[in-house]
Amino acid sequence: MSRTARWRLGLGASAFLLATAVVPAPAHAAGPAAVADYAITVDPTARGAALDKTMYGVFFEDINRAADGGLYAELVQNRSFEYSTDDNRSYTPLTAWTVDGTAQVTDDSGRLNDRNRHYLSLGAASSVTNAGYNTGIAVEEGKKYDFSVWARADAGTALTVTLHDFGGTLATARRIAVRKSGWAQYKAAFTATRTSTTGRLTVTSSAAAALDMVSLFPRDTYKHEPNGLRKDLAEKVAALHPGFVRFPGGCLVNTGSMQDYSEDSGWQRKRSYQWKDTVGPVEQRATNANFWGYNQSYGLGYYEYFRFAEDIGAMPLPVVPALVTGCGQNQAVADEALLQRHIQDTLDLVEFANGPVTSRWGKLRAEMGHPRPFHLTHIEVGNEENLPKEFFARFTRFRAALQAKYPYLTVISNSGPDDSGTTFDTAWQLNRDARVDMVDEHYYNSPQWFLQNNDRYDSYDRGGPKVFLGEYASQGNTFTNGLAEAAYMTGLERNADVVKLASYAPLFANEDYVQWRPDMVWFNNHASWGSANYEVQKLFMTNVGDRVVPSTATTTPSVSGPITGAVGLSTWATSAAYDDVQVTAADGTTLLSDDFSSGAARWTHTGTGSWSVQDGAYVQTDTAAENTMVSAGDPAWHDYDLHVKATKKAGKEGFLVAFGVKDTGNYYWWNLGGWNNTQSAVEQAVDGGKSTLIAKPGSIETGRAYDIDIKVRGRQVTLFLDGTEWGRFTDDKPAEPFRQVVTRDAATGELILKVVNAQATAARTAVDLGGARVAGTAKATVLAAAPDAENTETATPVAPVTSTVTGIADRFTHTFPAHSITFLRIAPRRS
Structure with missing residues (x-):
């Protein structure tokens, strides 16, 4: 995702009434109850594009506190006292902490390890309290929570650990004896005695002690994985049944310094996201400045991303830096040794994912708990580079090395940060000339653009590189935005022989830490909710089908x-x-x-x-x-x-x-x-x-x-x-509000008729199934709401409604409501 793109985004389109502002209703329609006539003709004997199971996926980037304070289930903020002004000008090593008594954050040779540089020296009879994220640490009555801390003391010391809020205790306090034998990890468990969203964690020391990696995790993480994921957020992603997970960015990938760690200068806090920094024991992973203006702990790292993709049955799709910065930085790194090191790092990443346990990086994967390979098949090099020639010169080096050693890999390139323009055209020409496997396109445009460009991929070269639509959104979370995106997605499916992968972006936003909007899933420290866009993505992802059935539809008269x-x-x-x-x-x-x-x-x-x-x-x-x-x-x-x-x-x-x-x-x-x-x-x-x-x-x-x-x-x-x-x-391209596509589910034999009616006029539609023998009923799933409807923590006006539709035949008429998305699953006649 591009920071420069964010500078140009509007913050929504709640007043965007498609029928009046973009495409007038047909002349015979009058008033909100008016009905426009359409026709859909299906050719069930023709073969359209095949739809891969991986077509729709999700893109995760640590933006809007999507990782720490979000999907990563850690409840303690700044657990290792590593926050810095390099992350955010308002940060100190004690951000999110308050001290009662004496305490000092120290960076010296007594540190826990070389990457985890700061620790807290806590005085006798002193305490330190963490405020968590949002309003505090959220706990639920009867649920278990696991505490851990790395500590050392020069004399016998006892730590008292309490969970509490302004109303009193939230769990029975725990007492931990710290041995006099250097750094060691200590653990305790809590059971919440009541529910709170404003909890605090306090550690009190009876004598002087050093603390680091102060942690509190819910026992009930997703799939009960250690160092795991917040369950409700992970479940919302799993409910989409995504075909792939793209990670870790976005702008995290190709921003910051690409340099190595230096013994002289120490850890570079504005170092680019590099996968080796994020694996191994959590206490040995560094923290780093996040491009979006906060700190990232790397507790959610490459191993956890691979594991999550496997848990939800999705293909992992990592993105690595190509040594050309983007997102407004636009610099090409000219250092041959550094380029070779990054290429080797990428080869090592494939070994980490797929290599045998006897290999160096396969062994690390096994030591982390996963001896089986992760079956990595796709990898992307670079993200939204605005210097296409410089990027491509480096990309080809990565691709040659990767495919020489791992010829089965699909190595994905990109076309810059926009849907058109000089950078886009230059990048695409380079990709075509080099016969690249797949090209990642990104764009964030208005709902009108999405209604106008349903045919975008109709004219793409069928023999050229395939398209990965890695980031797209229509700049808002109202149902108007969902309607426009749904209309556009019918064009993606129709062109599934060109568009092989597609993911809405971004995935998550913590409502109290927003750098970008719109977002698919919103959350705070205790609740999460899917946007209108989420409901659209879920409807398409769970009703893909296996092949497009060619069809045509009449269009809406427009006046310009x-x-x-x-x-x-x-x-x-x-x-x-x-x-x-x-x-x-x-x-x-x-x-x-x-x-x-x-x-x-x-x-x-x-x-x-x-x-x-x-x-x-x-x-x-x-x-x-x-x-x-x-x-x-x-x-x-x-x-x-x-x-x-x-x-x-x-x-x-x-x-x-x-x-x-x-x-x-x-x-x-x-x-x-x-x-x-x-x-x-x-x-x-x-x-x-x-x-x-x-x-x-x-x-x-x-x-x-x-x-x-x-x-x-x-x-x-x-x-x-x-x-x-x-x-x-x-500027004369019409914005068509009535779009459709038909696919077939091979397992059930069903035709899936997908119709988007993004106007304030109901669409009475004559459907001709071309002689197909079908059952007399169909299962209908409908999203219908006011154009400005927006899902929140407390209200879900955009939600699917299922029903049974009767009167289905080879030829039938159905009225699709105004402002609606309808999926009809039409079964074959059993006779």
Whole structure:
């Protein structure tokens, strides 16, 4: 996942009413009870694409506290006193701890081990208390919890360990005698006497003692695995029946230093995620700075990922760094020895997963509790690199080494962080020329984009590399988003001969530690709930089928006029000055002329930032503010030319010049020098969710005045930079709200008719099964809700409803509700 992509995300589309905002209802429909007529024709004798059992999976990245404080069941935060300002500027080694008495975090030769560098020196008759995550440590009455600590003392010392909250004790206290023989691990068990979500763990020492790795785990982890996973979160993933698990990232993979541990400099806290750092005894694993702004303990490491994939019957799909950083960093590491070391590390990873117990890394796997191999068949090298040539030069080295030693491996490449643009095109050409097995695509776009691009893979080369859609989402957790994603997924299935793997992203979000939204599963310290998107993914994952049955459907009439809207100016983490704004109609009439000599009264400030007129220009001075939009003009304007002179004064990026501005969530803008001043693009916002329409590499110079011209004619837009045409596009693709696909379940013989009706009009549909002999009833599973419905901890308005539908025949009529996703499982006639 790309941090730069996050900068462009809208936070939802709750007001996105598809039938009115995107595709009008047919002319004969009137009112909310209106019905539109459609037809679906199925050819049961034709053979469509085969659907692999692994087609749909999940992508896990440690973002939004998805690991520590999330899927990893450890209840103690900062258990090894390793938090640092390198992780987060607010952190100290005692973050999440409070001390009563005397205590000091120490880093010296007395440490537990070389990777676990800090420990707590606790004074006599002193105590230390941990606050856990969210509101505290959550415990449930009658459940067991396992405590452990590494400790040493110079004299006889007793530790008293208590679980409590503001209302009193939560379990009977435990007393532990610490021996005078150096570091050792001590354990105790608690049974909660009542339920609490605000618990605290306190360790009190009778005499001076050193403590490290203070831990509390629920006994009831998923599958009762030691060092295990939080049961409710793991069960939600298991309920999807995913075909694969992609891990550990995302931006964790290709960010940070790629260097080795150094005896001179010690552990590098901003080191990239490398698998060897995450295996072996937990107390010997280092902690590290997390790219998303917190600490990661590596308690949930590669062994645990492999084990989890096996437990839920999914294919493991690890991602390793290719020595080209991404996610806004965009640097290629030029160190041959380091490259060779990372290639060898990747070969060693395959040995760890699949090697015999007599091999070095297979032996470690066995020592950790799993002598059997994990059957690794796919591995991905790199993630969203924005330097496609530099990345590919390194990728080919990895691929050659991996396939020479393990020829059965599918080695996956990628196409950068966007669905189109120069990086995407260059990466795909390199992948095609080298006959790469599979290419990972990532994109986060508006619901409208997903409705418009159901046919994206129809034109892909059937003989070229296969597609792994490793990260996608429609920028929101409302049912509108789920509808758009479901409509798009019918196109993924129709093209299953090209799209071999697909996973929504991200998977988890702790509601109190959010760096990215939307997310599939939300949680706090005691509860979890699936989003509308989760319910969509679950419906598709548990009803895949084995082969597509070719079918066609009528479409929805659409009406489109010219691009209309006012104009706007904005910045993103940048100070810029704008001047000489001219808007001229196609007939030459001046619509707006402003040199700011008389102030900026014509402009409305709808964003953040600080705007003022300075030296005859309109200047935004806040270099931290994001989307500082000011707008002027009439939302009904169309067919016009916009001219503006822009100068960057300071900051990270360039200019944002908007047109077609209807309101704060609906507009186009030309983003010049975006993505950390590395790219320029035209983006379209629909109810806050953005999609990229055209993109190219490019940067903006500080202090230089640029002439920016935008010509809008009908649905076509042409853009000029300093008098030279930069690009053009036509935004005329309809957003189709009625989509369908049919698959067959080989085991049952059932036809699975999957219909998405993403409009406010019911769809009365004539279904022709092409002579298929079918039973008279079908099992229906329906997701239907208001477009802005959103699942929460306390309410689940988006949930599947199952029923039996009668009147099924070779030809039948069925009405699919407005704003609905319907799966009909139609059994063959038994005669």
